[in-house]
Amino acid sequence: MTDAVPPTPPPSPTPPPATPGGFDMNRPTIISLLYLSSFILGVTALIGVILAFVWKGEPHEDWEETHYQYLINTFWIGLVGTIVGIVTMIVLVGFLVLLATVALCVVRSVLSLLKAQKREPMPNPGTLFA
Numbered sequence: 729m730t731d732a733v734p735p736t737p738p739p740s741p742t743p744p745p746a747t748p749g750g751f752d753m754n755r756p757t758i759i760s761l762l763y764l765s766s767f768i769l770g771v772t773a774l775i776g777v778i779l780a781f782v783w784k785g786e787p788h789e790d791w792e793e794t795h796y797q798y799l800i801n802t803f804w805i806g807l808v809g810t811i812v813g814i815v816t817m818i819v820l821v822g823f824l825v826l827l828a829t830v831a832l833c834v835v836r837s838v839l840s841l842l843k844a845q846k847r848e849p850m851p852n853p854g855t856l857f858a
Contacts, residue, residue: 755783756795756844763802763837767830777803791849795840798853802840805856806833832857 751757762776777800784796809829816822843850 752845752847754792754844754847755779755788756792756799756840759783759795759799760837760841760844763799763806763833764841767834773803773806789847791847792844794849794851794853795844798836798840798850801854801856802833802836805829805836809833 759776759780762772762779766773766776780796780799780803784793784800788796806829809825809832813822813826813829816825840850
């Protein structure tokens with residue numbers, strides 16, 4: 729009489745390691761891309777800041793904490809700068825304020841995106857400028 733050994737189930741697939749040249753779609757990266765796409769689509773910055781607040785309250789890696797604070801600050805800088813720019817358009821200064829606000833938000837989003845790809849924390853998340 730032969731004892732039949734039940735077949736062992738195949739091992740569950742493990743996620744592939746991040747490739748050195750690959751693009752990592754981590755949470756701060758998603759928020760940064762939403763901010764950058766808001767210059768074309770408009771509403772995605774609001775979605776990005778909501779996600780930042782939600783994901784900040786969930787368990788995450790240590791380096792992500794600084795990104796969430798940095799990106800939330802970026803949203804508020806953009807919102808306040810846009811409001812000030814629109815209000816001061818009457819005296820033609822608003823166009824410069826809007827231009828500076830757009831430039832600052834793009835730079836901050838790209839810096840966060842680059843650091844998130846390396847999984848590094850933002851050095852000074854509370855700072856106003858880059």
